[in-house]
Amino acid sequence: MRNKYKLSVLFLGLLLGIIKPMIAQEDWKSLVSLDSLNTSGNTSATFKTTRLINGQSVETVKKHTLDFRVAHRFGNESLGIHSLYGLDAASDIRLALEYGISDRLTIGFSRSRLAENLEGLIKYRLLIQKENGAMPLSVTLFANSVITSVMDYTATADYAGDYAIFAHRMSYTYQVLIARKFSRIFSFQIMPSLVHRNFITNPSDKNDIYSLGAGGRLKFSKRSAIVVDYFYNINPSNSTRSAGSGITYYNPLGIGWEIETGGHVFTIMFSNAAGLIENEFIPNTTDSWRKRGFKFSFDISRNFKL
Template sequence: MVAFCTSHTAAAQEDLLKLAEAQDSTREGPMQATFKGTRLVNGHTVETNGAGALLFLISHRFGALNSGAYTFWGLDQATIRLGLEYGLNDRLTLGMGRSSLEKTYDGFLKYRVAYQKPAGLPVSVTAFASTALKSQNWLNAENNYDFAHRLTYTYQVLIARKFSDRLSLQVSPSMVHRNLVETPTGETNVLAVGAGGRFKVTKRTSFNAEYFYLLPGETADAFRNTLSLGVDIETGGHVFQLMATNAQGMIEKFFIPQNGGTWSNGDIYFGFNISRVFGVKEQKKW
């Protein structure tokens, strides 16, 4: 009798497990954690903060590797950005930051337009818009510049797909509008396409790559495309990102339209991002 009850209970549990697996395999909820953080390397990912989540981000880039032994191959030099990002809701994130490069302040909005779903849309889509303000004094004080000349605007559509637990890819059509250009014939609107991905190596580490291609024009002739390689390490509530890149700037204003560094010449900047999330209010669970 006991044996019969035991076998019957085991069979029932097995049937319930199979039913749960079947329900999970047909679940139509949104795909979660396409990327580990809100940054791939330099550029933004499709990820937004959850409602009430406050993210504090420290971004740091050393000097160029080819600067030589006198600067300890760039380690004596530093460029830093401090940023805050807050999830107004599960789709909309507001962010702001300040970079030491050109003493630049920036603010941005990210809106999650659509989520990838197993039985629905095959990609996630996020709209991104930012404004950057250069507060550094003009080199030539006699130049009759207006306040508007300090502003640069960036617009992006971030499109990503999580192909498996290990692999996620993203493409980022971008436009940077500059109110002040380097030359009289310089392009006010610079078009570029970013592409990148993440490959999960272990449960807490991944390898990331990112490339921004400038569409043909004067800017593409005068400046260089940005290539960045990085490693993500998750440690509890922190995400620690190590990277090497040929761009010293950490916002779109710098690494898309005005990057002069090349990997072949040793213009390689080692750096890191450290992010920490604080729960201001309870987040919604899917």
């Protein structure tokens, strides 16, 4: 009995003697863990570029980088074979220079073919999502002001014209972009928006159009993703006009394939909107997907580090 007890103490001692250093050996190796090394923890690349399809994304241009953007939107697919399904037409063309003053602040200027819109824009990244969950969302504020510089053909003997007063040419967009990168491959964004137009052609239209946009990006390979965005107009011009006023307004829906090559981002897409800036595509989309009113379109972004 006593011997048995002695043996078991000895055995336990030996066992501990063997196990303990094994544990300790593994212990010292894990003294530096990955968790203790990560610092900034900002979620990167919620979206690959500063645009979704029609709308803005929460991304801003990186510090001291110039983003040169060219977008071309062709005509309606319904134009048929004699217009190569819209490819002979150009609904809008936009050239833009957007510059990152800091990683959070972007300013930009663009010129569009449609209504010869000249746009000045400012974008500020207010909040950045953190990987550790301390900040669950990214929030970016966007505003632009646009001068519609198209020639005024509306003047007659009795009427000074739509743009007789310069202020009539001005319109503005204000947006709060709220996004979350849910996983390595999926990000989602909502975009409460307000477009204010100083001048409206139909007196029953509203100067202010409120819209709620939503969009997402789903990565399906290392360099490409499917991107979708949609704007639901809360008070479209249809709602205030009497029936049969001639034009029906639709909510803009865009879907596209985004390809990143390192420095360039190409997006090829379809959208029912004609215009390429918020001030046009939110209030003035008059084509419907259901009536083959969608247009082929592409967008190229090239970044230059200055």
